Amino acid sequence: MNDGALYIRATGTWLPPAERVADAVADGRCEAAVARSTRMESVTVSAGEPAPEMAARAARTALERAAAEPGDIDLVLHASFYYQGFDLWAPASYVQRAAVGNQCPAMEIRQVSNGGMAALDLAWAYLAADPARVAALLTTGDRFCPPGFDRWRSDPGTVYGDGGTALVVSRHSGFARVRSIATVSAPDLEGMHRGDDPFGPAPFSHRDVVDLDAHKRDFLARHGVAPTVARVAAAQEAVVKQALADAGLGLADIDRFVLPHLGHRRLHVAYFAKFGIDPARSTWSWSRTIGHLGAGDPFAGLDHLATAGELGPGDTCLLFGVGAGFSWSCAVVEILDAPSWRDR
Ligand SMILES: CCC(=O)NCCNC(=O)CCNC(=O)[C@H](O)C(C)(C)COP(=O)(O)O
Numbered sequence: 336m337n338d339g340a341l342y343i344r345a346t347g348t349w350l351p352p353a354e355r356v357a358d359a360v361a362d363g364r365c366e367a368a369v370a371r372s373t374r375m376e377s378v379t380v381s382a383g384e385p386a387p388e389m390a391a392r393a394a395r396t397a398l399e400r401a402a403a404e405p406g407d408i409d410l411v412l413h414a415s416f417y418y419q420g421f422d423l424w425a426p427a428s429y430v431q432r433a434a435v436g437n438q439c440p441a442m443e444i445r446q447v448s449n450g451g452m453a454a455l456d457l458a459w460a461y462l463a464a465d466p467a468r469v470a471a472l473l474t475t476g477d478r479f480c481p482p483g484f485d486r487w488r489s490d491p492g493t494v495y496g497d498g499g500t501a502l503v504v505s506r507h508s509g510f511a512r513v514r515s516i517a518t519v520s521a522p523d524l525e526g527m528h529r530g531d532d533p534f535g536p537a538p539f540s541h542r543d544v545v546d547l548d549a550h551k552r553d554f555l556a557r558h559g560v561a562p563t564v565a566r567v568a569a570a571q572e573a574v575v576k577q578a579l580a581d582a583g584l585g586l587a588d589i590d591r592f593v594l595p596h597l598g599h600r601r602l603h604v605a606y607f608a609k610f611g612i613d614p615a616r617s618t619w620s621w622s623r624t625i626g627h628l629g630a631g632d633p634f635a636g637l638d639h640l641a642t643a644g645e646l647g648p649g650d651t652c653l654l655f656g657v658g659a660g661f662s663w664s665c666a667v668v669e670i671l672d673a674p675s676w677r678d679r
Pocket residue numbers: 447448449492527528547551563564567597601657658659
């Protein structure tokens with residue numbers, strides 16, 4: 336066991352069937368312009384499975400692959416950002432009861448789309464703080480459904496998918512090692528996801544459906560596009576530079592890029608063009624069939640690469656997360672062994 340090391344023992348996802356973007360355009364659910372700019376092919380849509388249940392199903396897969404017993408798990412962190420099914424409730428405890436069945440601390444992470452990476456960052460520190468702590472279960476789960484969310488229109492540069500994801504991390508061993516993780520925060524940008532709306536006394540006090548584009552227009556009208564874009568770009572560059580430096584690697588050393596499930600235009604601006612990332616070496620060809628899973632994209636993307644047999648010993652992956660706030664996280668993951676559960 337290496338002091339301070341963190342390993343990934345297993346990944347897991349639970350995704351409902353996908354709906355085709357072309358069908359959504361044909362029946363008016365999705366604007367043709369959004370289909371063109373995002374280049375999304377399909378998104379996973381829950382027929383009714385609740386977000387915490389999808390997370391629990393992903394967790395069961397990851398725990399089984401990790402051969403982890405309930406007593407092995409010393410922390411459960413559940414990240415989400417949309418409605419979890421009840422107005423005042425503890426989704427992390429639901430995941431713990433439904434998937435683990437132990438009594439370790441179970442807490443919720445609400446860091447919008449960066450919640451999965453925030454959980455990874457915090458779990459590493461929590462496990463390192465006590466030699467008796469060995470492993471953690473990290474989950475995400477969201478269901479972006481009506482009436483309050485329009486997966487096709489609530490955030491025009493991104494089309495949202497439903498699903499649960501999970502990671503089992505350990506200080507002792509795993510198929511992959513987390514070489515570094517960095518997180519950068521830009522609270523001066525938090526207004527971009529509230530705009531000019533006043534604080535409300537209850538959910539949906541000012542609008543019936545989430546409209547992130549309205550908040551963004553309000554914010555950019557006050558703060559300007561160019562300075563905001565520059566601020567976002569600078570923070571994105573800083574977090575990648577920090578993660579790579581802490582891992583002693585350069586961008587050229589990275590074999591695979593696990594990117595947020597944003598639409599193509601956003602990915603091109605923030606990742607492909609900015610860092611010279613080849614889309615073919617990213618998860619884009621898969622994520623365009625899934626949609627933005629909220630906090631779960633990094634876990635789902637790593638699970639996809641592992642399950643598809645695209646990861647071998649010595650490979651390095653760069654996991655990216657970005658969330659309203661804003662916050663950015665970036666982790667360097669080194670593959671030590673081919674995952675035992677890969678499809679081929
Ligand atoms: C709310 C869900 C969430 O946390 N999403 C992640 C944060 N959002 C993004 O990264 C989307 C990209 N947007 C931006 O970077 C800023 O809004 C910009 C750069 C101001 C305008 O980007 P655009 O909307 O034009 O793609």
